[in-house]
Amino acid sequence: MPHKKQTKKELIIQAALELFALKGFYTTTIPDIASALKMSVGNMYNYFKSKDMLAKEIIKYISIYLGSKLQAINEEPITTKEKTKKIVQMYFETASNRPEMIDYFLRVYLSNREVFKDGCEGMACVSEFVTEVMIYFEEGVKSGELRDQDFFSAFGLFMGYLGGMVFLNGEKILPNELSFYIDDISENIYNALKK
Amino acid sequence: MPHKKQTKKELIIQAALELFALKGFYTTTIPDIASALKMSVGNMYNYFKSKDMLAKEIIKYISIYLGSKLQAINEEPITTKEKTKKIVQMYFETASNRPEMIDYFLRVYLSNREVFKDGCEGMACVSEFVTEVMIYFEEGVKSGELRDQDFFSAFGLFMGYLGGMVFLNGEKILPNELSFYIDDISENIYNALKK
Amino acid sequence: MPHKKQTKKELIIQAALELFALKGFYTTTIPDIASALKMSVGNMYNYFKSKDMLAKEIIKYISIYLGSKLQAINEEPITTKEKTKKIVQMYFETASNRPEMIDYFLRVYLSNREVFKDGCEGMACVSEFVTEVMIYFEEGVKSGELRDQDFFSAFGLFMGYLGGMVFLNGEKILPNELSFYIDDISENIYNALKK
Amino acid sequence: MPHKKQTKKELIIQAALELFALKGFYTTTIPDIASALKMSVGNMYNYFKSKDMLAKEIIKYISIYLGSKLQAINEEPITTKEKTKKIVQMYFETASNRPEMIDYFLRVYLSNREVFKDGCEGMACVSEFVTEVMIYFEEGVKSGELRDQDFFSAFGLFMGYLGGMVFLNGEKILPNELSFYIDDISENIYNALKK
DNA sequence: GATGAATGAGCTTTCATTCAT
């Protein structure tokens, strides 16, 4: 029954994702995850070779999830300015509805180099996501809306900015909800990138 | 000899800062730090109550260090546009010359909530730094150069952007050195914040 | 189908024998054996009650195998001196052609007392083999060729010597192949035992 | 206090040696050893890097112990025939008084290849012992008492024979005490090796 | 007979912290 196995693997990914994002990679133990799933520790290892491998599968999972959301926006017949806002909106919505996704990205993936060293070189484990940002940017340049600057500078702005805001929100030091900032921020970003 | 104690405390902070930034908080052990200092493990505990307390002292130390650099820029009689560039420059220079400072900020402080939970609520442990960003921003607004938007939105942009670039640089996926991007980035930021 | 069951049981014994001899009893897992046989772990347990029981059945199997080889030699109408050489020859041939047999004997059976404690007391699990050595010895005494010493002293010489040589060969520290030593060794043994 | 550390290391070696010899390498746990010493598990690791390393240090210790006993015999101004008997005697006395030494050799070292693979290649970890056997043999040849056969053939005889007897004794299937066989066995060996 | 997911006890090893010296 390969389908059932797939299903259980995803259950594990989901539970581990939430715990890693909430408590951190090193402070979440395999028994923590197993008991959240009412599953035995030993059985966890029938689905993942090691804690590190699990962490890597999770970031892939997130990359695919966010990448597909971005792809949908990229495919809409709208201006780059409108896409910019939609992306910010999507990012903040994800941060609200599935905060573990963004938190994992920021707090587990970006911060524990040693875990992702082997197997996630460069952006190998987040390629689906990065690719879509690249498409957004290149189409904006092609259509004449965006300045043709170095992609990584633009990428750093976009992702750093959004990540920074989500972080501040997580620290509960933003006076308003994330959604409150959507207009300001997408305008800031667009202003920074436009021709 | 309280002076000498202060000195040794700083030596510990410096060594721990480097190791935590390089290897991560959980993968750096107290014996690691002690042996880097050719000091006994037991003696370390004469200067710090616990590994967590050491981590908190380090972030304070960084906050004061970066805060004073920012203060110097804030006090210069130049336009906000010029300040913006100088801040970007200073940040990237720090990232080049003392990478452990920025890395610690990004990879230890921002990512290990559980460690800083008690004692660093809100921005308590980085107040010196945040205060100077606030001053930069408020003076820019007062002088009429910057739009009077929510401070945290501006802060998130500034810090998220710069942090994102340093992260990309650390991952060795930037095609150029950080200094290459100073103009682009300070322009992007200024464009995003200006009136 | 009791016959088919016997067959599969022997397949398991053969595979387990090879793996135990090669990798050791404790470092060979039941899944190792099962996957070598392309059989499920659960099904293995339809044929053997436990890993220990499997180990015991294997040593019996080896005892019967070697015992029958010895019996054939014992039944030949030749002198004890000639038999001695034939036994050495047979032992070394087995060590060359089916090294797992001798290795299992030396490295699994002789070394893991705790496994064979219950059920293989004394020489219970190698009786077929020991019995034939006994016959060889007693006939040699009866015929006047061998000195009538304590059987176990003779047995220890014979088996210890051969085992020691096979061990040295396995360690790859013998400068020559085992067959090179057949004459020397059978002469040494015969000299030691003769009247 | 390096002396104290040395002392404790030897205590650990002695306790581990006994337990490994008695219960086997894999069935003896580090907690077993620690509690036999009334020492904490963690502290054990201040003296040995791993269970495997401990096993390797033990075999070295035994090699040195037996080597020095052999050396004393080798240095006596007696015939090779007399030395032969003394060696058998010494070996059996050790097997009686410190059975863990011989048992470890036979049941742990000889049988768990995988443990000693790295660091004990060839006879690297038993060189002290083997060297003395070599000296015994070569001097016997030089003095004209022993036949000049391949050393390893002689070594296999000697050690295999003695090991086999100790094994049979351990299995409690020898009708007499080991010492009972000293004359028989040393005569057998001498007859086998003499010119 | 056959499967392989599931269990859970138990292993080796690590490490923050303490404390006698």
Next chain:
DNA sequence: AATGAATGAAAGCTCATTCAT
């Protein structure tokens, strides 16, 4: 202030065995 041996809880991971299908 300084040492580093000692502690012991807890981690990641393994594997013989079971059992629902």
